[in-house]
Amino acid sequence: MERKEDIKEPEISICVVTRFFRRSIFEKPPLLSFIFILLAIFFSEALVMVFINACAINSNTARDLIDAALLTAIVSPIIYYCLVRPCNHKNLALKSTVDDMDNLNQHLLEEMCKLQSSEERFKTLLETIPDIVYRLDVDGYFTYISDAVRTLGYEPKELIGKHFSTIIRPDEVELVSRKEVLQKYANKMVSPRNVPKLFDERRAGKRGTTALDVHILKKKVNDTPVEIDKDTVIVEVNSSGIYEFDCSNMKKEYAGSVGIIKAKNERFTGTSGVIRDITERKKAEEELLKTKDFLQKVIDNTTNAIFTIDLRGRFTSVNRKVHEITGYTDSELIDQPFSILHRADSCTIANEQFMKVAVYGETISQSELELKRKDKSTRIVNFSLAPIYNEGQIEAIIGTAEDITHRKHIENQLRESKEQLQAIIDNSIAVIFLKDIEGRYLFINRQYEDILKITRQYIVGKTGYDIFPAEIADCLSKNDKMVLTNLKPLSFEEVVPHEDGLHTYVSIKFPLFDSQGNPYGVCGIATDITDRKRAEEELMEKTNQLEEMTRDLEKRVKDETIKRTQKEQLLIQQSKMAAMGEMINSIAHQWKQPLNAIALSSQDLDDAYLHGELNKEYINKTINTILQQINFMTKTIDDFRGFFKPSKAKVTLNIKSVIEETITMFAPLFAKDSVAIKLKCTEEDLLVTGYPNEFKQVVLNLINNSRDAILSRRETELTEVRGYDKIDIVIFKDDGKMVVSIRDNGGGIPDAIIERIFEPYFTTKPSDKGTGIGLYMSKTIVENNMGWSLKARNIEGGAEFRIEI
Numbered sequence: 001m002e003r004k005e006d007i008k009e010p011e012i013s014i015c016v017v018t019r020f021f022r023r024s025i026f027e028k029p030p031l032l033s034f035i036f037i038l039l040a041i042f043f044s045e046a047l048v049m050v051f052i053n054a055c056a057i058n059s060n061t062a063r064d065l066i067d068a069a070l071l072t073a074i075v076s077p078i079i080y081y082c083l084v085r086p087c088n089h090k091n092l093a094l095k096s097t098v099d100d101m102d103n104l105n106q107h108l109l110e111e112m113c114k115l116q117s118s119e120e121r122f123k124t125l126l127e128t129i130p131d132i133v134y135r136l137d138v139d140g141y142f143t144y145i146s147d148a149v150r151t152l153g154y155e156p157k158e159l160i161g162k163h164f165s166t167i168i169r170p171d172e173v174e175l176v177s178r179k180e181v182l183q184k185y186a187n188k189m190v191s192p193r194n195v196p197k198l199f200d201e202r203r204a205g206k207r208g209t210t211a212l213d214v215h216i217l218k219k220k221v222n223d224t225p226v227e228i229d230k231d232t233v234i235v236e237v238n239s240s241g242i243y244e245f246d247c248s249n250m251k252k253e254y255a256g257s258v259g260i261i262k263a264k265n266e267r268f269t270g271t272s273g274v275i276r277d278i279t280e281r282k283k284a285e286e287e288l289l290k291t292k293d294f295l296q297k298v299i300d301n302t303t304n305a306i307f308t309i310d311l312r313g314r315f316t317s318v319n320r321k322v323h324e325i326t327g328y329t330d331s332e333l334i335d336q337p338f339s340i341l342h343r344a345d346s347c348t349i350a351n352e353q354f355m356k357v358a359v360y361g362e363t364i365s366q367s368e369l370e371l372k373r374k375d376k377s378t379r380i381v382n383f384s385l386a387p388i389y390n391e392g393q394i395e396a397i398i399g400t401a402e403d404i405t406h407r408k409h410i411e412n413q414l415r416e417s418k419e420q421l422q423a424i425i426d427n428s429i430a431v432i433f434l435k436d437i438e439g440r441y442l443f444i445n446r447q448y449e450d451i452l453k454i455t456r457q458y459i460v461g462k463t464g465y466d467i468f469p470a471e472i473a474d475c476l477s478k479n480d481k482m483v484l485t486n487l488k489p490l491s492f493e494e495v496v497p498h499e500d501g502l503h504t505y506v507s508i509k510f511p512l513f514d515s516q517g518n519p520y521g522v523c524g525i526a527t528d529i530t531d532r533k534r535a536e537e538e539l540m541e542k543t544n545q546l547e548e549m550t551r552d553l554e555k556r557v558k559d560e561t562i563k564r565t566q567k568e569q570l571l572i573q574q575s576k577m578a579a580m581g582e583m584i585n586s587i588a589h590q591w592k593q594p595l596n597a598i599a600l601s602s603q604d605l606d607d608a609y610l611h612g613e614l615n616k617e618y619i620n621k622t623i624n625t626i627l628q629q630i631n632f633m634t635k636t637i638d639d640f641r642g643f644f645k646p647s648k649a650k651v652t653l654n655i656k657s658v659i660e661e662t663i664t665m666f667a668p669l670f671a672k673d674s675v676a677i678k679l680k681c682t683e684e685d686l687l688v689t690g691y692p693n694e695f696k697q698v699v700l701n702l703i704n705n706s707r708d709a710i711l712s713r714r715e716t717e718l719t720e721v722r723g724y725d726k727i728d729i730v731i732f733k734d735d736g737k738m739v740v741s742i743r744d745n746g747g748g749i750p751d752a753i754i755e756r757i758f759e760p761y762f763t764t765k766p767s768d769k770g771t772g773i774g775l776y777m778s779k780t781i782v783e784n785n786m787g788w789s790l791k792a793r794n795i796e797g798g799a800e801f802r803i804e805i
Helices: 002-024 030-054 059-128 147-152 170-176 178-185 279-301 320-326 344-358 405-426 446-452 470-486 530-610 616-643 655-672 692-717 774-785
Strands: 132-136 142-145 209-217 232-243 268-277 305-310 315-318 364-372 378-390 393-403 431-436 441-444 490-498 501-513 519-528 651-654 675-681 687-690 725-734 737-744 789-795 798-804
Touching (some): 170 178, 305 320, 320 378, 651 655, 655 675, 675 692, 692 737, 774 789
16 A cells, blocks of 8 residues: 555656646657647747737847747757656556556455455354364474363463373373374275374375364363363364465375375375364263163063064064073074964964054054974963054064963963862862852852752852841851951851751851952851760760869879978978088087187286286287187178078079188088098189079088098098098089089999989988988979089099089
């Protein structure tokens, strides 16, 4: 525009000077114009001279003026033709050029406006496209990327100049990079299916990448680590290489031949492409695949066979249940006619049903048919067929089939069982009948028919009032209603008339329920007990006599029981008295030393008084000594008093502690006879439930029995006592039971009496040394009161009493 204005100003000044000449004379040919000008000059000069002479003006001065004007007039054309005219022609040519340039500039402005409008439209289009549009240079660096990249957290300007691998998940870069991929395919023949897909294109031929799935990284925020599943999106890339246009042949050049991959280097300027976010689509596809897989699993795992047949009558799809029923595989059934599964006698029926569906669009439901399996065996199926429509036209047929072979077999068995049950009911000696909730008969067996002399066809629908007298019918109806009220089986004695008189029946009546659990009737099974009732009456008389005898016998037994109880009480009292003797003996033995100590202390007081040694300190010391001995004696009395106090209830006791207490109280008496008692325990859990004082009495009885055996052995063998004999008490577990073993070396129990030692009043000792009730009471306490067991056996050199808890 500036150049155009510079050219117009000289054009205007020149045109103003030469306008007149150019329009009148100078537009003529040069020679004619020159002659015309000369003639005009001379003619003008002659006229001027005539005018001057006529006006008496000085001719010389006028002539000089005229000559000067004439010279100017002559020189002016020469200047014009030599200088001005060539300049004018150049000016005209320049003006024409300027006009052409103006036109060209105007055209360029119009084209530029169109280009800018197109660019704005293209830019607007790119910015409104939700997909990301990009361009890469030959080395894979971004030269352009649309604003849609902001959906990934990036700004377009921060990716310009960055390599495309910046936004691709690192583990996928080598899978889509030209540098990594093309070297594997270079100069190799590949099929269109195997052509490599690249993010940046640089290869021969029209091999742009389409539908390339790749993971794009979202922009990290605050340098937080990237989570692959959370910070990536799945995109589809469509890209193509950009090549320079060859103006010599007005087309793009591609190197390489069809099917051979070559790297494109010459005239390759970059790559352009579109990135589309397909994350949701992928999720939808995955969900669709899952749904499809789920539906396929549902179809395959359904209890019914599902299949489709085309209009030619050939299978197009089958589920797993079809394989199970027919024994054929997919490949053996698909595209095979359905007649492959039918026998010759059933094929006609199958074809008729197929035509009803395929031609007339009918639906076949619950139709039974016998199929022929691959192994030539047969199965009975219950199948249904329905048409599949597409735009109003039948396209295919879908069918379902249920294998009812087993059910048919069960139905046949049920029918046979029903017939068998009917035969059993009809041949039963019991009367069997069935009534509804209104009391109307629904069924009777043959025995009922024979008794009432009536057929079941006649009695069905009638009530008891139509058959029996009113009072009997009332009783029967009352019993039926009671069963329906209680909804459980009940037993009744019912009287009905026979030809030979009234008969008594025992009727078991129970309610019958439908599938919803509602009662719909009463079933009764009645047995004639008329003869039994007569026998019962006779038996009743005998029973009364027997009861009288029983009452008398019970009185006698009661009297004997009282006597026996009194004897047992006497035995217990005797046992306690014997134990009390042991206790008094033990107390006397244990009190000897404390009494001697008290006596010595008293005598010492007298001596101290006589010798003048008695003082406050001496008296206090003596009193403390006497009090200690008295406390010991008091404790001894308390221990023995508690020993014989009966336990009122079972308590948790420690076996070892109870035995130790018993040994502590009676060990001095045993030591007097040179008998030592040793207790050994191998267990930690020694808690049991029982009566502690009664158990102490048992232990005392058993160790006394062992001591007596030891003393008896000494008298029999006339052996001199050297050291101590011993009684070993061992507590251990055997086969899950707690065992208390009391062993001695008293020579054992004679085999002839070992089975009788626990009998009352049985003893081998003289009458002044034993009553025979100690072991009897021990066994009674252990087994009857404690619920344990007490046994005796001989061991080497002695005997063992074994208490098992």
